[in-house]
Amino acid sequence: MNHTVGIAEMKVSADPGDVLATYALGSCVGVSLYDPVGRVGGLIHCMLPLSRIDPAKAEKNPLMYVDTGMSVLLQAMFDQGAQRKSLVAKVAGASRIMDAGGVFNIGERNYTVVRKVLWKNEILIAGEDVGGSVPRTMYLYLDSGRTLLKMAGEEKEL
Amino acid sequence: MAYNILVVDDSETMRAVIAKSIGLAGVALGSLFQAANGAEGIEVLRREWVDLVLADINMPVLNGVGMVTQMKADPGMGDIPVLIVSSEGSATRLQALKDQGVKGFLRKPFTPEELKKAMESVLGAHHE
Numbered sequence: 001m002n003h004t005v006g007i008a009e010m011k012v013s014a015d016p017g018d019v020l021a022t023y024a025l026g027s028c029v030g031v032s033l034y035d036p037v038g039r040v041g042g043l044i045h046c047m048l049p050l051s052r053i054d055p056a057k058a059e060k061n062p063l064m065y066v067d068t069g070m071s072v073l074l075q076a077m078f079d080q081g082a083q084r085k086s087l088v089a090k091v092a093g094a095s096r097i098m099d100a101g102g103v104f105n106i107g108e109r110n111y112t113v114v115r116k117v118l119w120k121n122e123i124l125i126a127g128e129d130v131g132g133s134v135p136r137t138m139y140l141y142l143d144s145g146r147t148l149l150k151m152a153g154e155e156k157e158l
Numbered sequence: 159m160a161y162n163i164l165v166v167d168d169s170e171t172m173r174a175v176i177a178k179s180i181g182l183a184g185v186a187l188g189s190l191f192q193a194a195n196g197a198e199g200i201e202v203l204r205r206e207w208v209d210l211v212l213a214d215i216n217m218p219v220l221n222g223v224g225m226v227t228q229m230k231a232d233p234g235m236g237d238i239p240v241l242i243v244s245s246e247g248s249a250t251r252l253q254a255l256k257d258q259g260v261k262g263f264l265r266k267p268f269t270p271e272e273l274k275k276a277m278e279s280v281l282g283a284h285h286e
Contacts, residue, residue: 115269124182124271 005030008064010044012076016143023137025093027107029066029114029130030138032090032158033073033123034145035082041142042082044073049109066113074121089123090147090158092138094130107131127158160188161281162206166199166213166225167243172266176212176243176273183274185281196225203235210281215244215251223251226258241280243268 003011005022013020020043022030034041044063051058051065062068077087091114094107111130118125129136129149138158139148147158163180167173173192180187191206193199197220199213211229215222222242229235242255245266252263261280264272 119178119270122178122182124274125269 005043005045007045008047008061008069010042010063010069010073010076012040012042012073012080013142014038014040014080018142020140020142021137025136025138026095026097027093027110029091029093029107029110030136031070031073031114032138032140032147033077033082034088034090034140034142034147035077035086036088036145037083037086038081039142039145040077040080040082041140041145042073042077043138043140044069046070046110048106049113066110067117070114070117084121084123087123088126088145089118091125091128091130092136092147092149092158095135096131096133097135129156129158160186161209162188162191164191164193164199164202164206164208164211166193166196166211166217166222168194168214168217170194172214179270179273180212180277182270183277185274185277196220196222196228199225200228200235203229203232203238208235208238210277211238211240212243212277213240215242215246215255223255226255226260230258239280241276243273243276 002019005011005020011020022043022045028045028047030045032043046066046069047064049066051068058065058068062072094111096107134151137150149156165173165176191202193202195217213222226240239261241262242260243264247265262276264276
């Protein structure tokens with residue numbers, strides 16, 4: 001079954017028939033995690049780097065921010081039986097769309113926080129396509145962990 | 159096989175970052191030795207069996223270039239592959255190190271994924 005992960009949302013699944021998709025990643029960042037042993041996968045679409053800019057909003061929806069969102073995603077993965085040591089992480093998005101002058105560098109900051117969270121959790125990034133100015137769509141196939149990117153008519157395996 | 163790795167860097171923080179990155183790289187690790195400068199590094203190499211050296215260039219007492227020179231002059235340690243991990247990247251110095259047989263370079267700041275790739279490249283080349 002196909003599941004759409006909206007902005008500031010995530011989905012974790014252990015159903016090998018599932019495909020998780022998140023659309024229109026601009027400066028937002030998408031992170032897929034997959035445990036090939038337990039065949040558990042998760043996909044998140046975060047908007048902003050750090051929850052401390054609005055703790056009230058972060059409490060309401062922690063998935064909006066990379067720091068709190070990644071924590072929730074990791075915990076949900078572990079709850080479904082994923083093992084930290086097996087996790088394969090892939091990252092996409094974090095572009096400069098809507099911020100061509102680089103005034104806010106939201107994309108870059110989103111990516112930096114993803115890196116920090118993964119480093120703290122001792123997870124390397126197995127594949128990534130970040131930056132630039134293209135919108136990206138990211139798919140995670142639960143049967144294999146395959147992560148597919150679609151951008152401007154082009155397809156790419158991460 | 160498990161590799162014994164020596165990390166030579168005068169920054170304790172950097173040694174900790176490199177050590178953690180090595181742990182994440184999935185390389186079969188035997189022992190991990192650390193040294194704060196080239197002279198300490200040479201001491202470790204005299205004492206221990208080491209399969210790979212990760213060394214900074216700019217360090218007190220004996221820098222990375224001096225350490226590599228001493229290693230290459232010593233038949234007991236001349237064949238140990240060296241990966242330079244440094245923020246310094248002057249073409250002349252890197253070429254001099256390459257001429258001395260240094261197997262790889264990684265510029266700081268690096269990502270743990272880049273360190274993994276550089277180590278795999280050096281170890282792969284050494285054991286072909």
